[in-house]
Amino acid sequence: MTEHTEETSCDALAELVTQLLECGAVLSQIIGHMIRAEAAGRSAPDAAPIPEVAHELISGVLADVRKSYSSRDLKTAAAIIQKATYAIGEDIFLVPLDCPQDDSGINGHASGASE
Secondary structure, three states, X not given: XXXXXXXXXXXXXXXXXXXHHHHHHHHHHHHHHHHHHHHOOOOOOOOOOHHHHHHHHHHHHOHHHXXXXXXXXXXXXXXXXXXXXXXXXXXXXXXXXOOOOOOOEEOOEXXXXXX
């Protein structure tokens, strides 16, 4: 049996963060492109909303992932991503760019936020 250590836990968390950032970057590029195309009038007038199109598009390309993992594994991954997304949204604050800069936060993380 493998002993659970703080180091392996930190490594696993670092890998999760890396994968979230990589996934977020790709998804941001896709959604950004869809928004620019829609704004440029390049989408059909009766096109489904961008979130629906993105969901269908991404579901379609994840067929191999669905085949490679059990439903339980996929539900666990979804739960981890959901919890991580909630934590990120709750604990990382974006400073509006039109506000004067002060010392209330470092790297977008507000002072006094729960750790």
